[in-house]
Amino acid sequence: MQLNKLNLRVSIMRAICLVAVTIFSIIAILPAVPAQAMNGCCGSMHPYGNYCEEGMWGPYGARKPVKTVSEARQILQHYYGNSDMRVGTISDQKEYFRAEIRDSRGEIADIVIIDKRSGRIRSVN
Numbered sequence: 001m002q003l004n005k006l007n008l009r010v011s012i013m014r015a016i017c018l019v020a021v022t023i024f025s026i027i028a029i030l031p032a033v034p035a036q037a038m039n040g041c042c043g044s045m046h047p048y049g050n051y052c053e054e055g056m057w058g059p060y061g062a063r064k065p066v067k068t069v070s071e072a073r074q075i076l077q078h079y080y081g082n083s084d085m086r087v088g089t090i091s092d093q094k095e096y097f098r099a100e101i102r103d104s105r106g107e108i109a110d111i112v113i114i115d116k117r118s119g120r121i122r123s124v125n
Contacts, residue, residue: 062119072097072114079121085109098124 062075069090076087076099088100088108095117101110111125 061114061121064119066097066114066116066119069097072099075114075119076101076112076121 061079066072066075069092072090073087076090080087080101084104086102086104088102090097090099093113096113096115098111098113100108101112103109108125110123112121112123114121
């Protein structure tokens with residue numbers, strides 16, 4: 001009976017050690033795996049912006065000053081062009097433009113801002 005209890009304890013300890021080694025190995029490997037938080041290009045919906053490599057575009061939007069609501073609307077329409085998202089109301093603030101992004105049902109899916117100096121698009125919802 002004592003031998004069975006000892007074997008059970010040894011088996012449990014081995015299982016615990018195996019789990020600990022597995023968790024440690026996963027944690028040690030994670031930094032080596034490249035993060036791919038955003039994929040695709042303009043048109044895919046990503047709440048905190050998206051990387052787009054075409055011409056005037058850079059990470060998270062246009063790489064140029066945005067001066068008017070009309071320019072902001074064009075940039076956002078290009079950015080969301082391949083999705084079912086549509087640009088709603090855009091308001092002109094001191095440092096940025098604030099825009100409602102609406103889904104196919106017309107409901108607000110996100111609120112984004114476009115920095116007037118850099119053209120960067122960010123979700124603020």
